[in-house]
Amino acid sequence: MSSTSPPPLPSGDSKSASSALAVILSLVLIVFLASAVFSFLDYSLYLSLHRTDLALFSGISFLLMLLTGLLVYGLMGFAPGIPKRVFMPVCLFIPVAYVGVLPLLVYFSRHAMAIMWGVSLVQLLLGLLIVYRLQGGLKLRWPLFPAENLADRKFSWGNLAGVLTAGVFLIVPALVSYSAFTAMVSVNHFTDGFVTLRPAGLSMQVRKYIRDDGRKITLVPMSHVGEPDFYHSLAASFPEDAVVLMEGVSDHNNLANIHSDYSKMAATVGGVEQAKAFKPKGQLVHADVDLSAFSPATLELLKTAMLIHSKGVTAETLPILMKPAPPGLEKQLMDDILTKRNRHLLEVIRERLPTSDDIIVPWGAAHMSEIAREIMKEGFRVTETEDFMAIRFGS
Numbered sequence: 001m002s003s004t005s006p007p008p009l010p011s012g013d014s015k016s017a018s019s020a021l022a023v024i025l026s027l028v029l030i031v032f033l034a035s036a037v038f039s040f041l042d043y044s045l046y047l048s049l050h051r052t053d054l055a056l057f058s059g060i061s062f063l064l065m066l067l068t069g070l071l072v073y074g075l076m077g078f079a080p081g082i083p084k085r086v087f088m089p090v091c092l093f094i095p096v097a098y099v100g101v102l103p104l105l106v107y108f109s110r111h112a113m114a115i116m117w118g119v120s121l122v123q124l125l126l127g128l129l130i131v132y133r134l135q136g137g138l139k140l141r142w143p144l145f146p147a148e149n150l151a152d153r154k155f156s157w158g159n160l161a162g163v164l165t166a167g168v169f170l171i172v173p174a175l176v177s178y179s180a181f182t183a184m185v186s187v188n189h190f191t192d193g194f195v196t197l198r199p200a201g202l203s204m205q206v207r208k209y210i211r212d213d214g215r216k217i218t219l220v221p222m223s224h225v226g227e228p229d230f231y232h233s234l235a236a237s238f239p240e241d242a243v244v245l246m247e248g249v250s251d252h253n254n255l256a257n258i259h260s261d262y263s264k265m266a267a268t269v270g271g272v273e274q275a276k277a278f279k280p281k282g283q284l285v286h287a288d289v290d291l292s293a294f295s296p297a298t299l300e301l302l303k304t305a306m307l308i309h310s311k312g313v314t315a316e317t318l319p320i321l322m323k324p325a326p327p328g329l330e331k332q333l334m335d336d337i338l339t340k341r342n343r344h345l346l347e348v349i350r351e352r353l354p355t356s357d358d359i360i361v362p363w364g365a366a367h368m369s370e371i372a373r374e375i376m377k378e379g380f381r382v383t384e385t386e387d388f389m390a391i392r393f394g395s
Helices: 011-049 055-078 084-100 102-107 109-135 157-190 228-237 263-269 296-311 318-322 329-355 365-377
Strands: 195-198 201-210 216-222 243-246 283-286 358-364 381-392
Touching: 011 055, 011 084, 011 109, 055 084, 055 157, 084 102, 084 109, 084 157, 102 109, 102 157, 157 195, 201 228, 201 365, 216 365, 228 381, 243 329, 296 329, 329 358, 329 365, 358 365
Parallel strands: 216 358, 243 283, 243 358
Antiparallel strands: 195 201, 201 216, 201 381
């Protein structure tokens, strides 16, 4: 019995399939434009009035654009008739553009909102240009993507293999590698070299400073989680007669009842919590502020952060994460978490210097750059550095 090839689809079925695909692609273009419009309006509203009324809509449309982009990329593998010159920019705009501007966000972080406003404007103009060319003018008609723009090409394994190969072996690795490189650059930039992100892991640089009168200050960048050897090695390096200015916000008035729980994070990286493993020698002095110095908005954010740390992203915590931040929260947060605490720490350092020959400051890495700048203004200079590996990747 001879084998026969399956009969071709009737022309009516072929037209129906093309029409359905045209509708799907048109909806994708609408999502792309909607994401651009919401993002553009959201950033414009924030830059002009410091309002975040559209942040939720912008976030939802952004996620929809990512999902529809993945959908269309997969469809291009099974439907060779989809013009790649039109929909490849739509699929890849979000990941490529947002990853591409990461270096700008690192070196021009104060202008982050303006940079993202520019990205949203480019997305909006690109979407309008695509629709304009598909429609042949400014008159809009449904579907946005006419079915006649689909090429008369049938499914082929070669096309599917090409699309999958480009995604798995070219696009994704390129985006991941570029993101990793940017992360390394940003960590070094924002910490003034106190923290270094390497392929092998996360490294902390301890710096020893001395002044002409013989007074010594050692700045020790810390991490909330790390390997046991990291904390043990640091503690063993502290002289027993040194004054150790300890970090740790107090809560004497029980304003927030916050319990720092980094156990999940520690388990993820294969390490331990600093509070459980770091037992330094010397004269331990509490040098941090009390929660009463923080604003109510910061206290609420700290509660949310600890809830996420302890429970992770769940059905309970996701709505909390999706809530738009109040205007000015970033500035207030930086003032509370960094500026106020650094200012208080520097006051304690100045109080202790007349009677202490050797002061050690084992504080979070984010505090180090400002503390270093301030003590150097008072005559201290770096005399020695030593690197400690806090977290080893793959360990």
